[in-house]
Amino acid sequence: MADKYELLPGTLDLLVLRVLRRGELHGWGITSKLEQLSKSALQVDEGSLYPSLYRMEDKGWIEAEWKLTENNRRAKYYSLTRAGRKQLETEQKLWDRTSAVIALVLESA
Numbered sequence: 001m002a003d004k005y006e007l008l009p010g011t012l013d014l015l016v017l018r019v020l021r022r023g024e025l026h027g028w029g030i031t032s033k034l035e036q037l038s039k040s041a042l043q044v045d046e047g048s049l050y051p052s053l054y055r056m057e058d059k060g061w062i063e064a065e066w067k068l069t070e071n072n073r074r075a076k077y078y079s080l081t082r083a084g085r086k087q088l089e090t091e092q093k094l095w096d097r098t099s100a101v102i103a104l105v106l107e108s109a
Helices: 012-020 027-037 046-058 082-108
Strands: 062-068 074-080
Touching: 012 027, 012 046, 012 062, 012 074, 012 082, 027 046, 027 074, 046 062, 074 082
Parallel strands: none
Antiparallel strands: 062 074
16 A cells, blocks of 8 residues: 655645646546556545635636536536646746755755
């Protein structure tokens, strides 16, 4: 069983935007994809995911549309907007720079 990790503050938006880059998903699909891609090391609860989705929707990074799931239930599907693609690029560059600086300090200390 994989160790469980807490998300660092500010990383959930980056991860959600990255997952949505592949195509639209509903909330449960997003959490499942994050768990799958992290080999079950990350588990995002609804109390964290939905406020993040609503915030990103308000900022225009994602958009939502009600649709039927594969189980014939109504769910809100989220997809990346043009602004969201740009924000993903910005967030990715910031993460790359931040993690490189942290690695430098850890290697040097």
